[in-house]
Amino acid sequence: MQNPRTLQLWDSFYQSKVQEEGESHEEEWIIRPTDALMHQLLLPCFAQFSSGPTAAHLDILEIGCGTSSFSKSILAFWKKQEQENTALFQRTGPIELRILATDVSKTCIYHNKRRDCSLILDTISSSLPSLQYATLNAVEPTAEELQMLEQWGSFDLVFDKGGLDTFLFRSRYRGSDRADHPVVHSILQNIFSWLRPVTGIYTTITPRVKIKPLRNFGGFSQIDRRNLSAEASTAPLGDPNAVAAAKLELKSVQLKPVEFFAYICYRNESFNPAEGIELDAQQELAPLDSDACQKCKTKFSEFRGSLCLGSKSAKAWRREWKGHQSHCKGC
Numbered sequence: 001m002q003n004p005r006t007l008q009l010w011d012s013f014y015q016s017k018v019q020e021e022g023e024s025h026e027e028e029w030i031i032r033p034t035d036a037l038m039h040q041l042l043l044p045c046f047a048q049f050s051s052g053p054t055a056a057h058l059d060i061l062e063i064g065c066g067t068s069s070f071s072k073s074i075l076a077f078w079k080k081q082e083q084e085n086t087a088l089f090q091r092t093g094p095i096e097l098r099i100l101a102t103d104v105s106k107t108c109i110y111h112n113k114r115r116d117c118s119l120i121l122d123t124i125s126s127s128l129p130s131l132q133y134a135t136l137n138a139v140e141p142t143a144e145e146l147q148m149l150e151q152w153g154s155f156d157l158v159f160d161k162g163g164l165d166t167f168l169f170r171s172r173y174r175g176s177d178r179a180d181h182p183v184v185h186s187i188l189q190n191i192f193s194w195l196r197p198v199t200g201i202y203t204t205i206t207p208r209v210k211i212k213p214l215r216n217f218g219g220f221s222q223i224d225r226r227n228l229s230a231e232a233s234t235a236p237l238g239d240p241n242a243v244a245a246a247k248l249e250l251k252s253v254q255l256k257p258v259e260f261f262a263y264i265c266y267r268n269e270s271f272n273p274a275e276g277i278e279l280d281a282q283q284e285l286a287p288l289d290s291d292a293c294q295k296c297k298t299k300f301s302e303f304r305g306s307l308c309l310g311s312k313s314a315k316a317w318r319r320e321w322k323g324h325q326s327h328c329k330g331c
């Protein structure tokens, strides 16, 4: 489904980077993970987790990690919070943090393992928060990769930084931001199935102001878009000096002069991934095929053409159908 040449291209990209820069190579897309960013990104997720049922561990999956230090930064942030004994750690019982950072490129995963081997070994030997790297094709996982994920069980949080952008950009649907983008749809289906039921949250970080295939995907009951640049002003914790420092920090680490966003997506329990439709809402809430536009008399079945109902959420169909009706100028 994803062009094999694209996958090869990523692997070659990392091969040449590692050759050029050696063992310490670390590359960040969009934004560098700093403390200020971690505050903004992780605290809402951790808050949801800490108010939920007491669990023994918090499992995080990063997809398309590249050679970024994002997962390492989560680990460092967690340790700091633990040392400072913030609200999350004042619950009864310890929480074990386990992070699995993945990418489709074998070269990049091999490189990350070597680069971070002492950190990885530390966490294995001390049963402290742990970080592991593994290859994973998030669009079409292999049987082995699925088996590995099964051993992990479901994930409380799934992150990607620049991942969806890659799929939106590097494909034959490039630039169209098509609402029914098949590669993105399939990665979202996979993410849905890897998220922990009820509490699972997926967060994608991107410079895109809107992502239609994400908006139209029925697997999330709620999507909060946070403008990370604007929210710098509410970054670390009210102290005006800290706020100013965080603003500066965010400004200096933005790699391109653009805004960037976190889309925080909450798992929708009434979504049926096998069918790609919302279980309870679809039948009654999507327009009926026989519904006709009052102005041009087009039937909804004609409007949706060859697209099946399950390719979008009921809400998305209603919105598009309503849009057609209000802008229609008749025949």
Ligand SMILES: C[S@@+](CC[C@H](N)C(=O)[O-])C[C@H]1O[C@@H](n2cnc3c(N)ncnc32)[C@H](O)[C@@H]1O
Pocket: 002, 007, 010, 011, 027, 028, 029, 030, 063, 064, 065, 066, 067, 068, 102, 103, 104, 105, 108, 136, 137, 138, 139, 140, 160, 161, 162, 163, 166
């Ligand atoms: C724009 S880079 C982002 C890297 C990293 N997250 C960062 O922020 O620096 C996109 C990454 O997605 C990976 N990728 C491409 N196709 C993938 C797939 N099907 N499954 C998993 N990762 C994929 C690439 O190898 C690349 O490392």
